Amino acid sequence: MDKSKREPIKNWKLWIVFGILLALITPWYFPTSFGEILIYGIPLWALLIIFASLLLSAFLSYVLKYHWMLEEEEEEKEEMKKGVR
Amino acid sequence: MDLAFSGWSGILILLMYGLIMLGVGVITYLRNRNIHQSLDEYYLGGRGLGVMVLFFTFFATQYSGNTVVGYPPSAYRMGFEYLVSVPFFIMIIMAYLLFAPRLYSMGKKYKLVTPAQWFEKRFKSKAVTILASLLMLYGLGNYLLEQLVAIGQGVSGLTGGTIPYQVGVVFFVVIMIIYGWLGGMRSVAYTDTMQGIALLFGVFMLLIGSIIYFGGLPTSADYMQAYSPEKLGVPDGPGVVNWFSLLVLIGIGAAVYPHAIQRIFAAKNERTLKRSFSRMAWMPFLTAGVVFIIGIIGINAFPGLSEGESEQLVGMMASAVASQNVIFYWAMVLLFGGVIAAIVSTADSVLLTFSSIISNDLYGTYINPEASQHKKLLVGKLVGIVAVGILILVAWFPPATLYEIFVLKFELLIQIAPGLILGLYWNRLHSKAVFAGMLTGTIIASVMTFFDYSLLGVASGLWGLLINLGVCVIGSLVMTVSVVEEEEAKQVIGM
Numbered sequence: 134m135d136k137s138k139r140e141p142i143k144n145w146k147l148w149i150v151f152g153i154l155l156a157l158i159t160p161w162y163f164p165t166s167f168g169e170i171l172i173y174g175i176p177l178w179a180l181l182i183i184f185a186s187l188l189l190s191a192f193l194s195y196v197l198k199y200h201w202m203l204e205e206e207e208e209e210k211e212e213m214k215k216g217v218r
Numbered sequence: 219m220d221l222a223f224s225g226w227s228g229i230l231i232l233l234m235y236g237l238i239m240l241g242v243g244v245i246t247y248l249r250n251r252n253i254h255q256s257l258d259e260y261y262l263g264g265r266g267l268g269v270m271v272l273f274f275t276f277f278a279t280q281y282s283g284n285t286v287v288g289y290p291p292s293a294y295r296m297g298f299e300y301l302v303s304v305p306f307f308i309m310i311i312m313a314y315l316l317f318a319p320r321l322y323s324m325g326k327k328y329k330l331v332t333p334a335q336w337f338e339k340r341f342k343s344k345a346v347t348i349l350a351s352l353l354m355l356y357g358l359g360n361y362l363l364e365q366l367v368a369i370g371q372g373v374s375g376l377t378g379g380t381i382p383y384q385v386g387v388v389f390f391v392v393i394m395i396i397y398g399w400l401g402g403m404r405s406v407a408y409t410d411t412m413q414g415i416a417l418l419f420g421v422f423m424l425l426i427g428s429i430i431y432f433g434g435l436p437t438s439a440d441y442m443q444a445y446s447p448e449k450l451g452v453p454d455g456p457g458v459v460n461w462f463s464l465l466v467l468i469g470i471g472a473a474v475y476p477h478a479i480q481r482i483f484a485a486k487n488e489r490t491l492k493r494s495f496s497r498m499a500w501m502p503f504l505t506a507g508v509v510f511i512i513g514i515i516g517i518n519a520f521p522g523l524s525e526g527e528s529e530q531l532v533g534m535m536a537s538a539v540a541s542q543n544v545i546f547y548w549a550m551v552l553l554f555g556g557v558i559a560a561i562v563s564t565a566d567s568v569l570l571t572f573s574s575i576i577s578n579d580l581y582g583t584y585i586n587p588e589a590s591q592h593k594k595l596l597v598g599k600l601v602g603i604v605a606v607g608i609l610i611l612v613a614w615f616p617p618a619t620l621y622e623i624f625v626l627k628f629e630l631l632i633q634i635a636p637g638l639i640l641g642l643y644w645n646r647l648h649s650k651a652v653f654a655g656m657l658t659g660t661i662i663a664s665v666m667t668f669f670d671y672s673l674l675g676v677a678s679g680l681w682g683l684l685i686n687l688g689v690c691v692i693g694s695l696v697m698t699v700s701v702v703e704e705e706e707a708k709q710v711i712g713m
Contacts, residue, residue, distance in 0.1 A: 140713075141315045142643070151312060158305040159465065161458045168451035171443075174435030176450045179298045186305045186502070193311050193499040197492045201319045204326060204488040212487075 139202040147196055154192060157185035227548075228377040231555040232386075235416070236393050239409050239562070243397025246405045253402055255592050257331050257582075260402035261574040262484040265326075271407045272485055273494040275567070278410035279478050280310060280498070281505050283368060283561035286421055286553075289506065290535075291528045293513025297442065297449020302461045303510055307502035309469030311495055316473075317639045318482050320713065322491055324642070325483040327712070332571070333479040333638065334579040340641045340710055341649035344584065349656055350634050351579045354476045357631035358572045360624050363609045365565035366391065370613065372558040375533065384614065390558070391606060394566045399599055403484055406566045413559035418504070420553025424532075425508050427539030427546045428515045435511065438518040449517065467680055471628055474635045477571040573602035629663040629679035636683070636690045644694070645707040651693025659686025 141147055156162075160178055167178035175183075253259035267275065293300040324330060328339050334351040341347070366387055373386025381389075397405045432438075442449045453461055472478065485491035516531045519538070523531065540550040577598025582589065589597075612624060636659075637652040663682025665671075671678070699707075 140319050142317075142319070155465070158308075159458060159462050160453050161462075163452045165452055168447075171436075171439050171450070174437070174439035176298055176439075176452075178452045179301050182301055182305070183507075186308055189305065189308050189312070190499045190503075193308070193315075194496045196315065197496045197499070201315070201488075201492055203319055203323050208487040208489070 137202065137206060139200050141196055141200050144200055147200060150192060154185065154189045158182060158189060225378050225380055227551050228554065229380060231551050232373060232376065232381075232389075232558065235555050235559050236389065238412060239393050239397050239559075242408045242412065243400040243405045246397075246401030246408060250401065250404060253404070254595060255590075257574070257578055257591050257595060258329065260595055261331050261480070261570065261577070263403035263407060265484060266486045267403075267407055267481075267484045267490070268486055269490050269493045269497075271411055272481065272490055273497050274411040274414040275407040275484075276478070276481055276494055276498055277414045277501060278560065278563040279475065279481065279567050280307065280472060281414075281417070281501075281560065282365070282564040283372060283417075283557040285505060286417065286509055286557050286560070287372075287532050288529075289509045290513030290516055291531045293510045294516045294523070294528050294531055295525065297446065297514070297517070298451075299449075299453045299457055299461070300513070301510060302464050303506040304502045306465050306468040307506050308499060309465050310472045311499045313469040313473035314495060317642055318473075318491070318495070319488075320642045320711075321479070321638075322482050322485065322488060323713070324711070330483055331480075331578045332574050333476050333634065334575050335583075337634075337637060337641075338579070338583060340707065341637070341652060342706075343649040343653065346637065346649050346653045346656070347579060348584070349653060350637065351575050353630045353633055353656070353660060355572060355575055355580075357627045358476060358568050358575075359605060359609065360627045361631075362565055362568045362572065362606070363613060363624055364627070365561050365568065366606075366609055367613050368561045369558060369565070372554070372561060376554045376558065387610060387613065390562050391565075391610065394562055394569070395603060395606065398566055398570060398602075403570060406563075406570050407484075409559075409566065410563045413556065413563040416552060416556035417560045420549060420556040421505070421508050421512075423546065423549035424536060424539060424553055425512055427542065427549070428512055428519070428535055431539055431542060432515050432519040432535075435514060438515050441518040441521065445521070446517070463677070463680070467677060470635060470683075471632050471679070474638065475631060476575070476634075477567045479638075480571050480574065569602050569606065572605060573598035576601045626664055626667055629667055629677075629682060630660060632679050632683050633659040633663065633686055636687045640690060642711065645704050645711065646694055646699045647690065647707070648694040648697045648699050650697060651690050654693055655686040655689035658689055659683060 160182055163178040163181070167181075168176050170177040172180055250259070250264075253264070256264075258264060289300075289303055293303075321336070324336060324339070328335075330336055330339070334347055334354060337343075337350045338347040369390050370383035370387040373381050373390070374383045397409060401408070439450065482491065485494070512535065513531065516528075516535055520531065520534055536550045536553060540547045577594045581597045581601075582594040586593075633656050636655055637647075640647050641652070659682040662685055663678050666678035666681060
């Protein structure tokens with residue numbers, strides 16, 4: 134397979150990060166006291182879930198941009214050709 | 219939902235939305251007159267959807283009117299445990315990464331129009347393709363039925379009963395069929411864009427109004443601390459299990475909806491598809507997050523509602539906000555028009571995919587492969603209209619018994635996932651195993667739903683999916699695929 138081609142499913146390192154993020158967006162690791170601490174009306178545990186969710190979105194954006202590259206190069210070449218004509 | 223402020227202004231706004239949708243259909247038709255000769259042009263917008271339009275049309279398949287009307291009551295009842303609604307929408311994008319990159323390549327290589335066509339290409343088995351097509355048609359049909367009922371209820375609620383349920387359904391269904399017929403995927407995607415913007419605007423106005431009028435999260439948290447501290451607490455054991463199964467189920471489930479898959483084929487190019495997904499990854503904070511906050515504010519605004527009463531929460535809050543001043547009044551009218559438009563936009567996507575499976579797979583591949591594209595299209599459109607007609611009758615005269623057969627949607631649609639996804643990567647996947655898996659998964663999920671039987675608190679659709687997956691994998695390992703078949707599969711995938 135072409136080296137310049139990248140497919141997210143083949144990159145196991147990415148899925149380790151996704152696994153960690155999946156663990157972080159599930160509220161299994163908080164002590165009960167995190168439900169009593171409120172920051173602007175949001176319990177601390179919920180705030181951490183929101184933070185972890187933001188991390189997941191950011192990581193998804195990164196993977197989409199840099200680790201998914203199957204057709205893009207060829208498509209861009211085609212675009213260029215059309216542009217020249 | 220009954221709204222104190224609705225009535226004539228509601229009728230006006232609905233007429234306006236209806237006219238705009240029709241206008242979109244007519245303009246699309248005039249600008250693209252040649253689309254009725256080609257399945258590609260009609261069902262996929264000529265594979266030319268750009269980032270914004272593609273994004274909004276994905277948005278419309280994931281977020282329906284139900285997100286706005288149905289999620290705040292859940293947040294109201296469950297408290298912060300319902301915060302799960304934000305990450306589960308992000309999970310959908312993660313699930314796409316499992317198959318969308320390769321499926322887009324396959325779609326491009328083989329000019330795929332429907333998900334069923336991928337089954338045909340990959341397994342070359344009439345049985346698998348027809349079973350997958352029927353599952354999708356059945357699931358989509360019931361999904362459409364649900365949207366039609368929601369349109370009727372929404373319209374009669376918004377107008378305070380001035381427009382009866384039936385008139386509301388017929389009005390919007392006729393408009394939907396006309397613009398769908400005229401412009402196909404382009405019409406659907408353009409109206410999705412308009413509908414998405416209206417919905418986002420309305421939801422934000424409701425949030426701002428609620429904060430001004432009822433107080434923000436701190437006020438609500440004070441109330442919860444005093445009267446229902448469990449709504450602030452960390453979820454307990456079963457709560458965590460439920461949270462996690464929602465993440466997995468919704469992530470995979472919503473990603474393999476046939477109308478969602480079809481949109482992968484409609485992207486102009488890979489970069490467009492990636493950018494649309496990237497935006498989708500951030501949307502949950504602006505949609506699910508906002509409606510979640512509205513539900514939490516509702517805990518303080520309308521305390522002590524019963525489960526049935528809480529279903530009306532959004533209507534009550536919007537009525538209260540609307541009575542503040544004229545800007546909020548019209549914003550709330552726009553919001554409810556937007557909710558109905560969002561339901562219509564989900565319904566039109568479902569109908570288009572329904573027709574495409576008839577056109578391309580059942581009629582176009584097996585019944586009359588020699589037909590011209592024009593004829594295939596016509597058959598798909600007409601069968602779609604007949605199906606909508608039957609569903610409207612079912613919605614009006616719900617059968618007293620066997621009503622469960624109209625409930626199965628998700629349970630069936632998800633059964634195509636193992637064949638679809640494994641088939642993309644595993645050359646040794648056996649077509650007979652895929653067929654057997656799909657069939658057993660469907661039967662198990664249906665029977666469990668039918669008799670309302672649940673096991674270990676896991677949803678029936680997920681049990682069906684697990685058994686389906688097991689049969690696929692074990693069956694493929696037991697029945698050896700011939701070298702020729704394996705080589706063929708390798709050729710098809712070609713990666």
